[in-house]
Amino acid sequence: MSKSNDQSLLSLLIAANEQLSRTSETAMLDAEVLLCHCLNKNRSFLRAWPEHQPSEEQIAQFQILVEQRAQGTPVAYLTGQREFWSRNFKVSPDVLIPRPDTELLIELSLSLLPTDQPCKIIDLGTGSGIIAITLAAERPLTQVFASDLSSAALDVARYNAQQLKAGNVRFAQSHWFDNIEETGFDLVLSNPPYIADNDPHLTIGDVRFEPDSALISPDNGLQDIRQLAEQARTHLKDQGQLLIEHGYNQQTEVQAIFHECGYRQINTHADLSGNPRVTSG
Numbered sequence: 001m002s003k004s005n006d007q008s009l010l011s012l013l014i015a016a017n018e019q020l021s022r023t024s025e026t027a028m029l030d031a032e033v034l035l036c037h038c039l040n041k042n043r044s045f046l047r048a049w050p051e052h053q054p055s056e057e058q059i060a061q062f063q064i065l066v067e068q069r070a071q072g073t074p075v076a077y078l079t080g081q082r083e084f085w086s087r088n089f090k091v092s093p094d095v096l097i098p099r100p101d102t103e104l105l106i107e108l109s110l111s112l113l114p115t116d117q118p119c120k121i122i123d124l125g126t127g128s129g130i131i132a133i134t135l136a137a138e139r140p141l142t143q144v145f146a147s148d149l150s151s152a153a154l155d156v157a158r159y160n161a162q163q164l165k166a167g168n169v170r171f172a173q174s175h176w177f178d179n180i181e182e183t184g185f186d187l188v189l190s191n192p193p194y195i196a197d198n199d200p201h202l203t204i205g206d207v208r209f210e211p212d213s214a215l216i217s218p219d220n221g222l223q224d225i226r227q228l229a230e231q232a233r234t235h236l237k238d239q240g241q242l243l244i245e246h247g248y249n250q251q252t253e254v255q256a257i258f259h260e261c262g263y264r265q266i267n268t269h270a271d272l273s274g275n276p277r278v279t280s281g
């Protein structure tokens, strides 16, 4: 970042935007979020006080973060947090960064979970816990289970559950259902890894810094979905439903897997952009 005597918020942002625009499509937004993080203020503060001069420590911290962002590190890993369904979740490089795409899975789940009756649900491969914790908070009567293979991810999820006061979530370390004895679930949910290892999407942007175990699945991205669909059968109650997020181009294959595993009433649901992204059965 170019050094000048003017160290106002506005000039810091202009310099950071210039530095980041070579590698980020959201350079100004990134700069603003990182500056807010260093100042411990929100973005309206930047608008209201463009001439404010931060402390030297704040400027130094900002310049380090901008440099890391320029090298490609996702903003959420630099600030250690990301908002999802209006709640702030801690994130670390051990977990996938929450994406707006996953709100479709939440919307569908909320439409299936009554507010006045206790239900039992499980989120497999919970990562930072966004699905389990959001549903636990929105449906306090629901008994929520969550699992992940990664103990580091479970630490993040447990921290989020505690911070967000989602006391009704029970966590377990498990590869899909391998260590889960509980049965009779109303809903089994997952945003599993579903990207093929040769997908060029993996070589650009933030995904390069995210855990492969949360992104990549063998067999053209379908192996984990198949395993989940097979295992979920014996853990669902009668009329229970499996809901899985997948890639926009996997609808046919995922529906075929659901059929092979004996699911009925198989539907694929589209996200806001009209892409088929969640299959239920």
Ligand code: GLN
Pocket (backbone or CB within 6 Å): 099, 101, 191, 192, 193, 194, 195, 207, 214, 215, 216
């Ligand atoms: N939708 C994410 C992406 O394209 C991947 C999420 C996942 O594999 N579960 O980056």
